[in-house]
Structure formats: structure tokens, C-alpha cells
Amino acid sequence: xxxxxxxxxxxxxxxxxxxxxxxxxxxxxxxxxxxxxxxxxxxxxxxxxxxxxxxxxxxxxxxxxxxxxxxxxxxxxxxxxxxxxxxxxxxxxxxxxxxxxxxxxxxxxxxxxxxxxxxxxxxxxxxxxxxxxxxxxxxxxxxxxxxxxxxxxxxxxxxxxxxxxxxxxxxxxxxxxxxxxxxxxxxxxxxxxxxxxxxxxxxxxxxxxxxxxxxxxxxxx
Numbered sequence: 001x002x003x004x005x006x007x008x009x010x011x012x013x014x015x016x017x018x019x020x021x022x023x024x025x026x027x028x029x030x031x032x033x034x035x036x037x038x039x040x041x042x043x044x045x046x047x048x049x050x051x052x053x054x055x056x057x058x059x060x061x062x063x064x065x066x067x068x069x070x071x072x073x074x075x076x077x078x079x080x081x082x083x084x085x086x087x088x089x090x091x092x093x094x095x096x097x098x099x100x101x102x103x104x105x106x107x108x109x110x111x112x113x114x115x116x117x118x119x120x121x122x123x124x125x126x127x128x129x130x131x132x133x134x135x136x137x138x139x140x141x142x143x144x145x146x147x148x149x150x151x152x153x154x155x156x157x158x159x160x161x162x163x164x165x166x167x168x169x170x171x172x173x174x175x176x177x178x179x180x181x182x183x184x185x186x187x188x189x190x191x192x193x194x195x196x197x198x199x200x201x202x203x204x205x206x207x208x209x210x211x212x213x214x215x216x217x218x219x220x221x
Contacts, residue, residue, distance in 0.1 A: 007025050012079070012121055020120075030053075034100055036097065037101075038094065049079055051079045052076050053103060053104060055099040058095070060093055061093045062094065070176040070177040071093055081095060083129060086112075086125055148184050148185075151180065152180075152185055152188040168204065192216075195212070196209060197209045
């Protein structure tokens with residue numbers, strides 16, 4: 001996929017004309033990263049908006065005790081730490097590559113200029129940021145109202161393709177997404193395997209009863 005095709009397909013730039021895209025695309029530059037590379041640090045000034053071409057990024061916050069809470073994973077086509085880049089403030093979370101990455105990036109100043117020149121992008125941004133708010137509310141709900149088994153089930157459902165093949169989440173990463181500790185994730189997975197909801201195959205987690213997993217996560221089918 002060319003850079004122009006990538007930008008055109010991104011929800012921020014939906015509806016732009018060919019001439020408008022031709023003006024916007026040169027503002028993007030490419031960046032690569034390896035697994036474990038830090039891309040953004042919580043509390044630092046927001047200067048760049050990143051878009052994932054290939055690979056996966058984890059966006060997370062770290063407590064004073066050093067415990068991580070993964071807010072979301074960003075896959076190809078997605079962007080991360082959008083809010084402060086679209087307005088004022090510092091990075092609200094940190095971002096780290098959990099696979100080798102290819103990224104497109106645009107400087108904050110250039111992104112703000114696009115808002116000002118092309119109202120369609122500003123309107124699109126409202127939809128993108130609204131989705132981020134929706135996802136954060138869903139995360140708070142899961143952490144507040146579901147037990148560990150329900151939260152682990154939610155992680156599995158949201159990453160079903162990844163856990164089946166491709167990206168392999170570690171139990172520590174799953175714990176950081178479910179707001180718990182690795183030992184409880186392991187116990188929860190073993191219980192689900194006993195109940196034939198999942199099957200553990202080395203480092204892969206295969207969902208064998210999606211309906212039961214959805215029920216455990218409190219999701220309507």
C-alpha cells in the first residue's frame with residue numbers, strides 16, 4: 001500500500017479530495033522500531049502523531065509502584081496518543097513496540113494546520129476521538145464491574161485473531177490488560193481450559209467455545 005493509499009484509508013482523512021490528499025501526504029514521514037523500543041513516554045510533550053503501518057504497539061500507564069495497565073493495543077491502520085496531539089497537554093500514556101514496527105508519523109504543528117485548512121479532517125477527528133472515549137469507558141467498566149475471569153475473557157475476545165496466530169500475548173501482557181497479576185491470569189486460563197472454553201497449545205491460546213467466552217466476559221451474543 002502506498003503512502004497515499006494509507007492516508008486515504010485512515011479515518012482522519014476520509015472524504016478528502018485527490019488534490020487535498022496530495023497536499024497532506026508529503027507531511028508524513030516514515031519510522032521503524034524494534035520490539036521493546038519506547039515510542040512515547042507519559043508526561044512528555046506531545047510532538048508527533050503516529051500511525052501503524054505494520055506491527056503492534058501497546059499503550060499503557062504505569063503506577064507509582066511500577067505496575068503497568070495496558071489501555072489498548074494499536075494495530076495496522078490505527079493511531080495512538082491522539083488526544084494531546086489534537087489539542088494541548090502532554091502524553092497521557094506511554095507507547096512501546098511489542099513487535100517490529102513500521103510507522104507513519106506527522107508533526108503536531110502540521111496536524112493542527114491540516115485541521116485549520118481542511119474542516120473535513122476536524123469533523124473526522126471528532127469521530128475518532130469519540131471512539132477513543134467510548135473504548136476508555138468500556139475499559140473502566142470492565143475493570144470496575146467484572147471479576148478476573150471476565151476481564152481475561154474480554155482480553156481474549158478482543159485479541160482473538162492475535163492469540164490464535166500471529167501476535168502472541170504473554171501472560172504478563174494479558175495481566176496488564178486485565179488489571180491483575182500474571183499468576184491470576186494463569187489460573188484463569190487453566191480454569192477456562194478445564195471447562196473447554198479455550199485450548200492452550202504451547203504459547204498459543206485457541207478459543208474453542210466463543211459463546212461461553214462471551215458469556216464469561218458479560219458480552220451479549
